Amino acid sequence: MTHEIISKVSGNLGHITLNRPKALNALTYDMCAEITRLLVAWETDPQIGAVLIDGAGDRAFCAGGDVILLHDSGKAGDKRAEEFWRIEYALNELIHRYSKPYIALIDGFVMGGGVGLSVHGKYRIAGDDTLFAMPETGIGYFPDVGGTYFLPRLGLDIGQWLGLTGARLKTAEALEIGVANGFIPSNKHKSFIEALGTPSLDGTDTPVLAIMDEYQDAGPMDADLPAALTAFNEKDVASILLALDGMDGEWAAKQAKSIRAKSPLALSVTFEAIKRGLDLNFRDAMTAELDISLNFLKTQDFYEGIRAQLIDKDRNPKWSHDNLSDVTNEQVERLFQPTAQPRQEFLP
Template sequence: MALTLSFVRETNQVLFAGNSCVKEVILNRPHKLNILNHEMISQMKERLALYENDPSVKLIILKANGKAYCAGGDVISAVTSSIAGHWTYPASFYKKQLTLDHLIATYKKPVVSLINGVVMGGGAGLSMNTNFRVVTERTVFAMPEASIGLSPDVGASYFLSRLPGHFGEYLGLTGRRLNGAEMFKCGLATHFVPSKKLNLLEKALYSVTTSDSSTITALIDKFTEIVYLKEGSPLKRLDTINKCFSKGTVEEIVLSLEKEIEVNGTEKWIADALNYMRGSCPTSLKIWLRSVREGRVQSIEQCLSRDYNIACHFFRRTISSDFYEGSRAKLFDKDNKPTWDPPKLELVTEEMVNQFFENVEDENWECLQLPHRPNITSKL
């Protein structure tokens, strides 16, 4: 594989704007789909902490420049730094990312996410636990981690597990992309605003002088429009999704989907789900099913701590090298032919899955210690 390296330092990767009451945090790496790197996370974490402790600041706006909101974390840097040095390099980056996600999820002041474009992985970790999640017709959401040998993370087992029925299991197991209307209808978004009105909404938000949620809600409501689901939307098949994705194991879910095709004929959403699951990392799928079900009754802190354990095991490669193999196949060589180990669901034992949920036994590793933030509840 050939990598092209640039030694020119990127500047202004996050921009900060606003007035005395309203502050904007703007992801500004549009040529990289606003993929999060260590410097961006550090800058946001530092500035958001300052804003939270500034009594004059009443509202935060979180947005992005370019066609994407944020397509995720910088996986390529995580892989290359680990291969070139030590597995704890990506672990350190990921720890800082999760502490930023936790800060935003438990923020003492209202945060409005203006999500006008692709939001995946790390971008969902930033935005899905904010008070106000505004989407447009250009928004595309997905958690495709299982396709590269990871498992949906950054708190996904918290915010996806709280969707209607077993829709969260479905999204994480199938990598299904949702549009803005679907995000609003299932609860991932709080408001749908057409992209042509987004600048007007942003300007209106600059007039806010209070942290009162009802006042902010009323303001955003002035710009919203009624949305309708397309006929092929999986949300129109929620009964079938609940029936299939409520099964106890991934194998049973696959079998249930196959039976659905036998009885009712092929539907595109089922065929797409099966194709994705058959091509994804079997270990990742099993980890996600357990994780999302544990997350349904856990706090955001518990979910983020578990995500850290799971990711560190993937980085360390003592249980599995699937993350590196998936990254090779999808991001480096781009042959889209990963060789998973084990290669089939039935070969992934419960004992193997259990190991990912345990602490890492390594002198260079520590548990994720999230700061105690009293009297703060998550936004979902």
């Protein structure tokens, strides 16, 4: 049990609230363990007809994971980072295959670990202030928590755009792209949860959809995705930059500038991981991600990115490579190598 998770049963609804509002509900190991315990218990409990997860406070659903712990664990050479990734990825897989309706209310920041808690579930309900992103390349890392699985399935252009740049999607864009598949205005979330707490949920989608229909509306409609997204369909990151540089308009220039600020190694690994993920099932994608994550602990850029963004906050990382052209295929492939760890057992 942990005070960082609040859980209750209302009628036939199992309700989980991430309870670290001052930390934007960022995930810890204990939070992942408690959510896993609840979901496993509720899946076989005949009283529970659906599960809903949301975040405390009004700023975030969940803005990520405990990145400082990962940094410190890697520096110390202990097992905390591996243990966190194992239980977090196992939770992502549990959500992906969950047999009862799983509803995520994704208002405010939805980043990193928060994406893993929501996008793999059946119902992702955006609010007015949803801000969705996978910003990992900015800390010398890659979009994990199933990012290599769901990003390419949005379309390789969109997936590579989100994964490489860390672009932030507002509510309308999240709905247009499909990371959110429903919209309920934020001021109706409380009453929506109360409506779900009636004793009518039976483990099927029908009663959940009936209640959702009462509260949903079309949502904001101003999400015109730029035609320049086609640049992200190129064969590698260098070619993407070349395509963007050849395009007119502020949007293309902004994306190119964003990419050039990221770790060249992380960009190269991210591009390849998203490309490979299109051909993997969810389990195999998560197994590959565990290998990549553990291998990132051996890189300079992982620690330098976290230092520059979150510890010293000078926003001036010194990456291991000055340019994409300096990154070799061998260096990229090294991060995909199987680790010495058991590959099929995520949970401790």
